[in-house]
Amino acid sequence: MTHNRKSAGTSTLDLALRALEFLANESHPLPLAHIANAMSASKATIYRHLVTLQRYGLVSQDPDTGRYDVGVKLLILGEAVRARxxxxxxxxxxxxxxxxxxxxxxxxxxxxxxxxxxxxxxxxxxxxxxxxxxxxxxxxxxxxxxxxxxxxxxxxxxxxxxxxxxxxxxxxxxxxxxxxxxxxxxxxxxxxxxxxxxxxxxxxxxxxxxxxxxxxxxxxxxxxxxxxxxxxxxxxxxxxxxxxxxxxxxxxxxxxx
Known part of the structure; x- marks a missing residue:
């Protein structure tokens, strides 16, 4: 049972990180459906990941269009690592x-x-x-x-x-x-x-x-x-x-x- 929970957790984290990387490599904000399709996942699943990433400032959502983009926190972290x-x-x-x-x-x-x-x-x-x-x-x-x-x-x-x-x-x-x-x-x-x-x-x-x-x-x-x-x-x-x-x-x- 413990092994299964660990695998599921790893898989969940993997999907969230892949979604974040996908957004970072795109040149403009994207709708939820587009991100879900690119990740071969349901919109509900991707939405949950995006909400979590948004909570940490890694993803942002345009209040007018509802589209998602990388958040300013990602830039801050990138600059912090770059300085090393x-x-x-x-x-x-x-x-x-x-x-x-x-x-x-x-x-x-x-x-x-x-x-x-x-x-x-x-x-x-x-x-x-x-x-x-x-x-x-x-x-x-x-x-x-x-x-x-x-x-x-x-x-x-x-x-x-x-x-x-x-x-x-x-x-x-x-x-x-x-x-x-x-x-x-x-x-x-x-x-x-x-x-x-x-x-x-x-x-x-x-x-x-x-x-x-x-x-x-x-x-x-x-x-x-x-x-x-x-x-x-x-x-x-x-x-x-x-x-x-x-x-x-x-x-x-x-x-x-």
Whole structure:
């Protein structure tokens, strides 16, 4: 009996959290029926979960339309957790300066629970805006950030990636030769991924190190291939590497050279 009650409780919590995550990933408030349909659950069941989440400020309901959206408490909690990622707080000023110097969008990533996660995005000064949100997961083999982590992260990360089927996002996504590409990134200290995840988009990424000389993050400029060529422009490369080193020094890294 005890085991059954525990399973039911876990299942109930799972449904509530899935509903909350679903709302967070949508761009606008949703009616109850839509949420219930997406969760493959009854409206009565989802309503009970939403009422509980609303009580804790994690969900809000528009009094006029009755539609549901994430609550301000979720933003507060997210910002509280975000502050614990030292690399983000240390990097913010440098990321803005990098954006201003290059005009391109800037991203910072970190490995979280085995996944490469975008921690922050600063839009560029071009007509192109990127929809990548903090929390987006990037493939290691198909992104400039990913190649940096494969080059400077633990060796097991590369072995695991090579042993896993690699999704072909675009015509230029690496289908073979990843080990050689990663060795090149390790040698030169930066990575690009033109047309590898999205056609006509490129990124130029570099690693950020902490006081132990371990990789603590990666930064990149992201833009159209007409603005970020491959190989990259000398000025762009200089600015990205300088920003990565400045952030690394803020984390206690000291160059051995």
């Amino acid at each position: 990622f030292d690399v983000v707080s240390v990097a913010r000023g440098e990321l803005i300066r990098l954006r201003d110097a290059t005009g391109q969008a800037v991203t910072i990533c970190r490995m979280v629970d085995g996944e490469l996660i975008v921690l922050d995005l600063i839009q560029g000064r071009t007509v192109i805006e990127f929809g990548t949100r903090p929390g987006t997961c990037l493939d290691l083999h198909a992104s400039a950030h990913g190649k940096v982590w494969l080059a400077f992260g633990p060796p097991a990360l590369l072995q695991k990636t090579l042993a896993t089927p690699m999704r072909r996002w675009a015509p230029n996504t690496i289908a073979g030769g990843l080990r050689e590409e990663v060795a090149l990134v390790r040698q030169r200290g930066w990575a690009v991924a033109a047309d590898e995840m999205i056609t006509a988009v490129n990124a130029l990424a570099a690693p950020v190190f902490d006081h132990r000389n371990h990789i603590a993050g990666s930064i990149a400029i992201v833009g159209a291939t007409q603005f970020i060529p491959s190989p990259p422009d000398a000025m762009q490369l200089e600015k990205v590497l300088a920003a990565a080193q400045a952030i690394s020094r803020g984390l206690g890294w000291r160059s051995s050279r």
